[in-house]
Each structure stands twice: as structure tokens, then as C-alpha cells.
Amino acid sequence: MVGFCGLSTLLISGLLLLVLGYITLHGLPGANLNFFTRLPAPVGMEGGGLAQAVAGSFILIGLACLIGIPWGIGAGIFLSEVGKDSWWGEGVRFAVDVLSGVPSIITGIFVYSILVVKLQSFSALAGGVALGIIMVPLVARNTEGILQLVPQGLREAALALGLPFWKVILKIILPTAARGIGIGVTLAVAGVAGETAPLFFTSLSNNYWSLGLLEPIASLPMEIFRYATAPFAAWHELAWTGALVLITIVVSGMLLARILLPGYNFRR
Amino acid sequence: MSRDLFRGMTAVLSLGLVLLVFLMAFVIWQQAEASVQKSGWEFIVSRHWDPVHEEFGALPYIYGTVISTMLAVLFAGPVSIGAAIYLAEFAPRRTKALLAFVVDVLAAIPSIVYGLWGSFVLAPFLRNYIEPWLGKNLGFLPFFQGSPFGLDMLAAGIMLAIMSIPVITAVAREVLETVPDGQREPLIAMGATPWEVVRIGVIPYARNGIVGAFTLGLGKAIGETMAVTMVIGNEPKISASLFSPAHSMTSVIVNEFAQATSVLHLSSLIHIGLLLFGLTLLINVLARLLIYQMSWRVKKRNENT
Amino acid sequence: MLNSCKLKIAGLQAWYDSRQVLKGFGMEIRANKITAVIGPSGCGKSTFIRCLNRMHEIVPGARVSGSVLLDEQDIYRANPVEIRRRIGMVFQAPNVFPAMSVFENIAAGLSLNGLRNKQKLREVVEKSLAQVGLLEEIGSFIHLPATGLSSGQLQRVCIARALAVQPEVILMDEPCSALDPIASFHIEELLSELKQQYTIVIVTHNMQQAARISDYTVFLSQGDLIEYGSTPTVFINPRDRRTESYITGRSA
Numbered sequence: 001m002v003g004f005c006g007l008s009t010l011l012i013s014g015l016l017l018l019v020l021g022y023i024t025l026h027g028l029p030g031a032n033l034n035f036f037t038r039l040p041a042p043v044g045m046e047g048g049g050l051a052q053a054v055a056g057s058f059i060l061i062g063l064a065c066l067i068g069i070p071w072g073i074g075a076g077i078f079l080s081e082v083g084k085d086s087w088w089g090e091g092v093r094f095a096v097d098v099l100s101g102v103p104s105i106i107t108g109i110f111v112y113s114i115l116v117v118k119l120q121s122f123s124a125l126a127g128g129v130a131l132g133i134i135m136v137p138l139v140a141r142n143t144e145g146i147l148q149l150v151p152q153g154l155r156e157a158a159l160a161l162g163l164p165f166w167k168v169i170l171k172i173i174l175p176t177a178a179r180g181i182g183i184g185v186t187l188a189v190a191g192v193a194g195e196t197a198p199l200f201f202t203s204l205s206n207n208y209w210s211l212g213l214l215e216p217i218a219s220l221p222m223e224i225f226r227y228a229t230a231p232f233a234a235w236h237e238l239a240w241t242g243a244l245v246l247i248t249i250v251v252s253g254m255l256l257a258r259i260l261l262p263g264y265n266f267r268r
Numbered sequence: 269m270s271r272d273l274f275r276g277m278t279a280v281l282s283l284g285l286v287l288l289v290f291l292m293a294f295v296i297w298q299q300a301e302a303s304v305q306k307s308g309w310e311f312i313v314s315r316h317w318d319p320v321h322e323e324f325g326a327l328p329y330i331y332g333t334v335i336s337t338m339l340a341v342l343f344a345g346p347v348s349i350g351a352a353i354y355l356a357e358f359a360p361r362r363t364k365a366l367l368a369f370v371v372d373v374l375a376a377i378p379s380i381v382y383g384l385w386g387s388f389v390l391a392p393f394l395r396n397y398i399e400p401w402l403g404k405n406l407g408f409l410p411f412f413q414g415s416p417f418g419l420d421m422l423a424a425g426i427m428l429a430i431m432s433i434p435v436i437t438a439v440a441r442e443v444l445e446t447v448p449d450g451q452r453e454p455l456i457a458m459g460a461t462p463w464e465v466v467r468i469g470v471i472p473y474a475r476n477g478i479v480g481a482f483t484l485g486l487g488k489a490i491g492e493t494m495a496v497t498m499v500i501g502n503e504p505k506i507s508a509s510l511f512s513p514a515h516s517m518t519s520v521i522v523n524e525f526a527q528a529t530s531v532l533h534l535s536s537l538i539h540i541g542l543l544l545f546g547l548t549l550l551i552n553v554l555a556r557l558l559i560y561q562m563s564w565r566v567k568k569r570n571e572n573t
Numbered sequence: 574m575l576n577s578c579k580l581k582i583a584g585l586q587a588w589y590d591s592r593q594v595l596k597g598f599g600m601e602i603r604a605n606k607i608t609a610v611i612g613p614s615g616c617g618k619s620t621f622i623r624c625l626n627r628m629h630e631i632v633p634g635a636r637v638s639g640s641v642l643l644d645e646q647d648i649y650r651a652n653p654v655e656i657r658r659r660i661g662m663v664f665q666a667p668n669v670f671p672a673m674s675v676f677e678n679i680a681a682g683l684s685l686n687g688l689r690n691k692q693k694l695r696e697v698v699e700k701s702l703a704q705v706g707l708l709e710e711i712g713s714f715i716h717l718p719a720t721g722l723s724s725g726q727l728q729r730v731c732i733a734r735a736l737a738v739q740p741e742v743i744l745m746d747e748p749c750s751a752l753d754p755i756a757s758f759h760i761e762e763l764l765s766e767l768k769q770q771y772t773i774v775i776v777t778h779n780m781q782q783a784a785r786i787s788d789y790t791v792f793l794s795q796g797d798l799i800e801y802g803s804t805p806t807v808f809i810n811p812r813d814r815r816t817e818s819y820i821t822g823r824s825a
Contacts, residue, residue, distance in 0.1 A: 001463040002358055008350030009359070012437070013370050015430055019377065019385050026388075074281035082275045083282065085633050092282040095289045101552035102292070102545065103491025105518055109541045110292045113299050136285065153668035157731070160628060161682040162658030162738060166274035171685050175672040187376075194378025197493035200522050221380045225494065228384050236388070243381045250376045258369060 020247065027244030030237045035245075039209060050242055052209050053223040056124070057193060059211060060203060060219055063128020064192055068135025069185055075136065076143025076181075081169055100137035107133050108198030116202060124217035127203025131192045138191060142184025146177045183257045190253035194246050196221035220246055296542050302532055303539035311539060317504055319529045324536040328504035330543070332421070332516035336496065337489040339425025339510075341482060344432040348485070349478065351433075352440035357466050368441075375434035383498030386427045391418035391499055394426075399511055410508040417501060422510040424500040428492055432485035439484055443477030443559065444470060446566050480558030487551040491544065493518040517544050579604040579742060579772040580625065584639035587620050587629055594620045597639065598798035600791065602742075607764060607773045609787035609804070611780060613819065616793040618776045622744045625774065626660040627653040643742070658682070661740035665747040667727035669719040675730055676715040682738035701733035705763055725756025732763070736771075743767070745775040749782065761786050780820060784808050792816045 038049030075096065083089030107130050115126040150173055158168040174181070199205075204216040205226060211217070220242050228239040303311065307324055314325020355367055395418030402412040451469040460468065471478070501513020502523055515523075517540050528534040580602035587595040594617045602608050610618045623629040624637050627648060641648050648656045669678050677684070679698045688694060698715065702708040707729050711722065719730060728748060735743060745764075749757035764773055764786055777783050783790055783804070790807040792800045792815075800807060800816045811817045 001467075002354075005350040005354035005358060008347045009354045009367055011347055012351050012374065012433060013367070015433070016370050016374050018389075019374075019382070019430075022385055022389050023381065071281055071284070074278050075285055078275075078278035078282040082278050088279065088282075091286060095282075095286040097556060098289050098549065098552065099285065101487055101491075101548055103493065103518070103548055105491065105493045105521060106292070106296065106541055106545050106548075109299070109521075109538055110295055113295045113538075133288070140285075151668070153664060153666055154670060156628065156631070156662075157664060157668040157734075158670070158681070159631060160626060160657055160662035160664075161734065162654055162656075162661075163682070163685055164274075164654050165271035167685055169274070172670055172672070172681070176670065178672070190376065194380060196378070196380040197518070197522065200525060204526075221378060221494075224380050224384060225498075228387065228498070239384060243384050246378055246381055250378065251373060254369070254373060254376060262365075 023240065023243050023247055026237070026240035027242075030241035031244055035238075035241055039207075050218075050220065050223050050227075050238055052206065053218040053220045053242065054245070055209070055211065056203070056206070056218040057220040059124055059213075059217060060127045060131055060199075061189055061193055063125065063213075064131035064135050065185075065189065067129060067132025068139055068188065068192075071132070072136045072139025072185075072188070073143050073181065075140035076147065077169060077174075079140065079144040080147035081173070096137045096140050099133075100141070103197070104130075104134055104195050105197040105200075108201035111198065112201035119214065121214065122202060122204040122216040123214045124203050124211075125213045126201075127199050127217065127219070128213075130198040130202045131195060134195060134198065135188045135192050138188035139185055142188070143177075143181050146180035146184065147173065149180070150177050180261055183261055186253050187257055190250045193249055194221055196225055293545065296538060296545055300535055300539040300542040302535035304542075306532060307536070307539070311536075312543075315504075315506060319524075319533045322530065322532050324532070324539075326517070326520075326536070326540050326543070328506050329515050329517045329520045329540060331506045332424075332500065332504075332514040333490060333518070333544075335421060336424040336428055336500065336514070336516055337486055339421070340428030340432050340489045341486050343426060343429035344436055344485060345482060347429075348433050348436035348481075349440055351437045352444060352481075353466060353471075355437070355441045356444035357470065358462065368438075371434045371437050374430075375438065379431070379492060379494040380498075382427060382431055383495040386423060386495055386499040387419065390426065391420075391423045394418050394420075394423055398422075403511070411510045414507070414509040414511045416511050417513055419499055419501040419513055420511050421500065421507075421514045424496050424514065424516065425510070427495050427499050428489040431492060431495060432489045435488050436481045436485035439481035439559070440478050443474050443481060443562060446477075446563055447473050448566060448569060450569070474562065476558045477562035480555045480562070483551055483555035483558060487548050487555060490551065491518065491548050493522055497522055517541075577604050578602065579644065580774075581642040581645075582625075582639070583642075585621075585624060585641065586638045587617070587624055588636040589632065590634040594796055595624070596796040599639075600798060600801050602772060602774055603789060604772050605768055605770075606788040607768050607775060607786055608789040608791060609783035610774065610776045610791045610793065611778070611783050611819070612793035612799075614778075615795070617796045618793055619746055621793060622662075622746060622774055622776055625742075626657050626662055626744055628657075628662065658686075658738050659740055660742040660744060661735035661738060662744045662746070663728070663732050663735050663748050666751050667724055667731050669727055669730055669734075671718070671720065673719070674716050675711065675719045675722075678719055678730060679715075679734045679737050681734060697737050698733075701737045704736055704767070705729040705733045706759065707733065723756070725752050725759060728752060728756070728760065729763070732760075736767075740771065742772045742774065745773065747776055747778065750778065757782070792819065794819070 035049040036054055037051050039052055079089060079093055083092060111126050111130040115129060116122055155168055155173060158172045199219055199222050203219060205222045206216045206218045224239045224242040227235040303324060311324060311326050312330060313327055315327045316323050316325040355364060359367060395416045399416030403416060406412045447470050451473050452465050455465045455469045496516050497519035500516055500519055502515055502519055503513040504515045505512050521537050521540055525537055528537060578601040583599040584597055585595055586597045610621060612618050620629055625641055629635050629637055643659060670681060676698055679701050680694045683697060684694060699708060707726060749760055767773060787804045790804045791798065794815055800811060800813045807816060808820060811820065
């Protein structure tokens with residue numbers, strides 16, 4: 001029986017290797033400078049890249065961070081320092097849990113209904129908002145967890161010095177927890193970098209080099225999807241390389257987190 | 269800034285979160301209302317999805333989601349529990365961290381990447397090797413009849429299983445780790461084998477939490493979009509055969525959204541989204557309840573000793 | 574004036590939710606003296622001094638009633654942040670701020686409250702370090718993180734940090750219990766010097782320490798004030814039988 005359990009873990013590790021292996025295999029050949037600097041070439045021509053998708057993803061993630069980071073950290077501070085054992089706190093924690101369980105496609109539909117319809121166009125802004133909403137529970141949960149690890153004695157010492165509560169939190173406790181919170185944010189960013197479903201309804205895609213916030217914008221995940229489902233083999237290659245880039249971002253983020261803060265269990 | 273002002277500001281941010289959740293539910297409901305009015309309960313039981321004639325029955329998609337996610341839990345369950353038990357009870361310390369990392373990486377791989385792998389690697393593999401074999405040897409079962417497709421229900425089930433494994437494993441492992449040593453020690457002292465200690469002492473105690481882990485995995489599988497869409501075949505068929513292509517609630521929404529032909533069509537798609545929302549909400553709440561109940565139990569035990 | 578009173582406490586009661594920890598008593602803390610608070614575990618010593626700088630009420634569900642007058646001003650009617658600048662506190666376990674250097678730690682009470690003048694800050698930090706006797710020992714390392722120091726040094730840094738805001742009263746909650754005897758001894762010497770400028774209230778479970786350094790002693794038991802008087806009197810000629818039992822070690 002113990003053997004079965006061990007075998008299961010072996011199977012899981014094997015799966016990981018299988019998936020990562022294929023991606024690296026198929027994606028590596030196309031991973032050159034062209035990928036990051038060129039726009040897609042017409043069918044049949046060599047040397048195209050997914051530059052607009054990479055740039056687009058950057059913009060979308062940047063927008064997402066503008067929303068997700070302050071909101072998430074604020075909620076995390078509330079859960080850990082302000083509303084800890086109260087009814088409010090439980091309600092907010094429940095909302096965070098619910099939000100983290102909402103499938104990203106639903107978030108996409110939601111943002112579509114309030115932003116895309118109102119603005120009459122798919123837009124990078126809408127994509128950023130959707131991704132931001134997805135980020136909030138991740139950042140909030142992690143922030144709360146890290147703040148809880150800061151010993152209570154520090155808060156007491158700071159208060160006893162005659163510092164107002166908000167200074168204690170913002171200038172002493174938060175800096176102490178900064179590393180862990182920063183890592184949580186990094187992981188959250190890595191997480192939303194790969195989200196595709198919400199983008200179907202918000203930022204969609206763009207064949208051209210467009211950086212306007214109120215225009216549809218290309219992004220790595222969406223382009224991977226479009227190119228993978230297209231009938232051209234050359235485009236499939238681009239999709240594989242795009243997938244490799246995504247994976248690299250995600251795994252590097254996680255490795256960084258493990259190195260900087262070993263042992264801490266990042267909440268899902 | 270006074271203490272109350274500061275607390276007030278963070279409270280506003282947090283309450284904003286609560287409002288956001290309500291707003292989401294409200295907006296989705298509102299958008300789906302046209303379809304709800306028109307189709308009513310028929311929506312769930314009718315197979316007839318016809319945008320041209322504006323008749324919408326979502327049964328094929330509901331069927332697709334239900335079957336694929338059940339398959340996912342079926343395939344992922346034993347493996348996840350086995351791995352969770354191994355990680356929590358038997359793994360030597362050094363490998364534990366490595367294996368936990370492996371599980372975390374699996375969890376972090378984006379859905380689209382899984383979908384890519386699934387459509388280019390898994391589906392052809394199924395079509396060329398696994399499904400013919402299954403058809404030949406187990407073809408008397410309705411599940412394995414019909415010509416192998418590759419992009420079918422089986423692929424979707426396996427895909428979702430692979431994606432659920434990390435969630436179930438991680439949560440089940442945490443659950444097992446919260447089982448107090450007081451459950452293991454008397455058995456060890458009596459001379460039980462390591463497996464017996466786990467089987468008799470740990471698992472029954474953690475049973476609710478483990479079911480909670482399964483439920484969380486199910487919740488995640490139900491909401492999965494990209495990976496499913498790329499391997500399920502995208503045809504609204506209801507068939508017992510696992511080799512038949514199918515459609516799921518999530519995949520039909522992404523497929524038809526951009527080309528929705530009428531307001532009602534759109535509303536019906538969002539109606540499916542509403543069902544999805546409600547379903548995942550229920551499942552996640554259930555899962556959390558099960559898991560909290562277990563940690564509550566552990567806390568009570570600790571207080572009493 | 575010689576034996577003037579710095580803190581006047583009256584009718585002090587304290588609760589954690591519905592559990593009453595301090596049952597209601599009054600007393601006076603004399604200026605420029607060291608007052609020791611002793612008593613068995615759970616008697617309310619820590620709660621008591623936390624009521625003196627409004628730290629008790631920070632815990633959710635905690636409540637205080639009664640009055641504590643600092644130089645005739647009721648601290649419970651004043652701004653708690655102001656009060657805590659006038660009444661400082663040193664805790665049992667040294668709790669330096671890990672994200673800051675020694676210098677920044679000691680300066681924290683002033684710099685985070687708006688004092689930016691680097692010259693002035695340096696003066697204050699050096700003065701505080703000198704007061705706790707650390708200026709020579711770690712003077713050249715003060716811009717490094719506080720983590721490499723021994724617990725005795727860390728505790729003295731905490732005291733320096735509390736001194737830097739120039740309080741009038743210093744409350745100490747078992748400041749030596751996490752230290753070895755030599756470090757404890759240094760702190761005790763320090764306290765004897767400090768009392769010339771400050772009023773000190775120290776909670777301790779070490780009775781020899783209380784007898785050594787304090788001028789007045791308060792004995793609490795189960796939330797009640799059993800006895801209060803000058804240290805020699807309390808230790809040699811206690812009025813209450815319970816005090817005597819505790820001091821001679823007969824009861825828990």
C-alpha cells in the first residue's frame with residue numbers, strides 16, 4: 001500500500017516531466033530574439049515572432065497590478081490587523097474565498113458586461129481589470145498569511161513607543177513583512193500571466209502593434225490559443241514557443257519564491 | 269491619521285471586495301435574465317441548442333461538464349490521495365520538499381499550456397494507441413465503443429484529472445498533516461504497520477477533510493476553460509462513449525461568444541455562465557465547510573487535552 | 574518634592590472579555606523611585622502595568638475601568654498615543670524591529686513621528702546608547718541590522734529605544750527573564766542609575782531582584798492588591814500573611 005502511494009507520487013512527477021518536456025522540446029527551437037521583437041509573419045514566411053503579444057501581456061499585467069496589488073494588500077491588512085476576530089473579518093474572508101473560487105471565465109463575462117458593453121469595445125483596460133480582480137484574492141490571502149507570521153511583540157513594542165496604529169502597520173510591520181508580501185505578489189503575477197479565458201471577453205486580440213488602453217490588445221495566452229488552433233504548422237511552432245515563455249515565467253517565479261522564503265506555504 | 273481612520277480605510281477596501289462579489293452575481297444574473305425568462309427550466313433539460321431558431325437547451329453542455337469532471341475526479345482521486353498520503357506520512361524529509369515543489373509547479377502551469385499539450389500530445393496518443401486498445405479489449409462496454417477520436421470526452425477527463433491532481437494532493441496533504449499525533453501514537457505503540465497506522469488512525473479522522481479536498485478539485489475542474497476547449501472536440505453530443513467528442517459549459521461559452529448571433533444567444537450563453545457560477549459557488553462553499561469542520565475538530569481536541 | 578507621586582491609580586479593574594483579571598484597587602507610584610510588582614502567576618501583574626500605558630485595551634475584547642492619573646491627568650481621557658510617549662514600556666523578550674538597523678531602531682520613536690534632523694537624531698541615539706552603557710560596545714556597529722547582538726545587548730537596545738522618546742515613566746514587564754544572570758545584573762545596575770531621571774515600574778517574578786533594586790513593592794494575588802509599601806517593610810515585615818507566604822516561598 002505504501003508502494004502504491006509512492007508510485008502515485010512518481011506518476012505525478014512523471015506527468016510534470018512529460019508536460020514540461022514536450023513544451024521545451026517543441027518550444028525551444030523557436031525561442032530566439034525574433035520571437036520577442038518581430039510581429040507575426042504572413043503565412044509561409046519565416047522569421048515571425050509574437051512581439052505584440054509579449055508587449056501586450058506586459059501591459060495587461062501592469063494594469064492588473066495597479067488594481068490587484070493595493071486592493072489585495074489592503075484587504076490582507078484588514079484581515080490580519082483590523083478585522084481579525086470580528087464578524088466583519090469573517091465576512092471578508094468568506095468573500096475572498098468565494099472570489100478565489102470563481103472560475104476566471106465568469107470574471108471575464110462580468111467585466112465584459114460592465115466595461116466592454118459600456119465602452120462599446122474590447123479593450124486592454126477591460127483585460128487589465130479582469131486580471132486585477134483575479135489577482136486580488138491571491139494577494140490578499142498571501143498578505144494576511146505573511147502578516148500573521150510577524151510576531152505580536154513587534155506591534156506591541158511599536159505601539160508602546162507612542163506611534164499611531166497606522167504608522168505601526170505601514171512603517172514597521174509592513175516593511176518587516178515586505179519580502180514575503182513581495183513574493184506573494186510575484187506569484188500572483190505569474191498566476192495571472194497565464195490566464196486566457198477572461199481575455200476572450202475583454203481584451204481579445206490584435207494583429208498589430210497596438211498599445212492603446214481602449215483598444216483590443218494581444219496577449220501571450222490568447223495568441224498561443226489562436227496559433228495553436230490555426231491550421232498552419234508554422235503557427236503551431238510559435239504557440240509552443242509562447243507556451244515555453246509562459247512556463248519559464250511561472251517556474252522562475254516559483255523557484256525565486258522557494259529560494260527567498262523556503263518553507264513558507266503559499267496559500268492557493 | 270487616527271487609528272479609526274486607518275481601520276476605516278482598510279475596511280472600505282475589504283467591504284468593497286464583498287460588494288464586488290455581490291455585484292458580480294447581480295450583473296451575471298441580469299445579463300442572463302432574458303434567457304432565463306425565455307427558456308426557464310427547459311434550459312437545463314433540453315438538448316436543442318439552436319441559435320437560428322432561438323431555442324436554447326443546454327443539456328449537452330451540462331452533460332459534458334458533469335461527465336468530464338466526474339471522470340477527472342475518478343482518475344485523479346486515487347493518485348492524488350496516494351501522493352498526499354505519501355507526502356504527509358511516508359516521505360523522507362528531503363524528498364518531501366522536492367515533491368511538494370513538483371506538485372506546486374503542476375498547479376501553476378497555465379491552463380492554455382495544458383491545453384496545448386493536450387491537443388498536440390495527449391489526444392493523438394489516445395487516438396492512435398490507447399483508444400484502439402480499449403476498443404479492442406473492452407469494447408463490450410458502452411464507454412469504449414465507436415471510433416477513436418482523440419479529441420473527445422476521454423481526453424477531457426484525463427486533462428482535467430491532470431489539472432485537478434495538484435489541488436487535491438496539496439489540500440489533502442495539509443488535511444492529513446493536521447491530524448494530531450495522538451491518533452497515530454497509540455497504534456504505533458501497539459505494533460501496527462505504517463500503513464495500518466494510516467488506514468486506521470489517520471484516514472478516518474481526516475475523512476471529511478479529504479472529501480473536502482476532492483470537492484475543491486471538482487470545483488476547479490468544473491471551471492476549467494482553456495484546457496477543456498482544446499481537447500474535448502467541441503461538438504454538442506451526448507453519448508455514453510468516451511470516444512465521442514463533446515462540449516462543456518465552459519467550452520461552448522468561449523466558442524460561441526464572439527459569434528453570438530442575437531441578444532438571446534448571448535444571454536443564453538451567459539445563462540450557462542450563471543449556472544456555472546452557482547455550481548462552483550456551492551461546491552466551493554461545501555468544500556470549505558468540510559475542511560473547516562475538520563480543523564475545528566482538531567482545535568477542540570487540542571483545547572480539551 | 575521628595576516623595577511626590579507620579580501615578581495615582583484608583584478603582585482599577587480590567588477584563589479580558591468576561592473574565593475579570595484586576596478586581597479593583599488603588600495605589601500611588603512615587604516619582605523617581607523603582608516600584609516592583611510581584612505576585613504568583615496569573616495574579617494580573619502584566620495586565621496591571623499594561624493598564625498604566627493603555628496597552629491592555631489593544632487586545633480585542635479587553636476592557637478597563639477606573640482611573641490612572643499621570644501628574645493629575647487621567648490617561649484614559651487623553652490621547653493614547655501621547656500617553657505612550659510619556660509612559661514607555663520594555664517587554665520580556667527583546668523585540669527589536671528586524672527591518673531596521675540598531676540606529677534606526679533607537680531613533681524609531683522620534684523619526685517615525687516626524688523628527689528628520691539627522692544631527693539631532695544622532696545625538697539622541699548616542700545619548701541613549703550611553704545611558705544603557707552600549708555606546709562603547711557597539712557604537713561602531715549601530716548602522717548594521719540589530720540581529721547579531723546577544724539578548725542582553727538586544728534588551729538594552731530596547732531600553733535605549735524606549736529612552737530615546739524621553740518618557741517620564743518606564744514600565745518593564747519582566748525585562749530580565751529572557752537573559753542570563755550577567756546580562757540581568759547589568760540591566761539591574763542600569764535601572765538603579767536610570768531612576769534618578771525616570772520613574773520605573775518593574776514586574777518581576779524574581780524576588781531577589783525585587784528586593785535588590787526596588788524602593789517600593791506591590792504584591793498582587795488573583796487580581797487583588799494584597800500589600801503595598803516600601804521594599805524593606807514588605808520583605809522583612811509584611812503586614813499580610815499571604816505576602817509573607819509568597820515571599821518566603823511557602824505558597825505557590
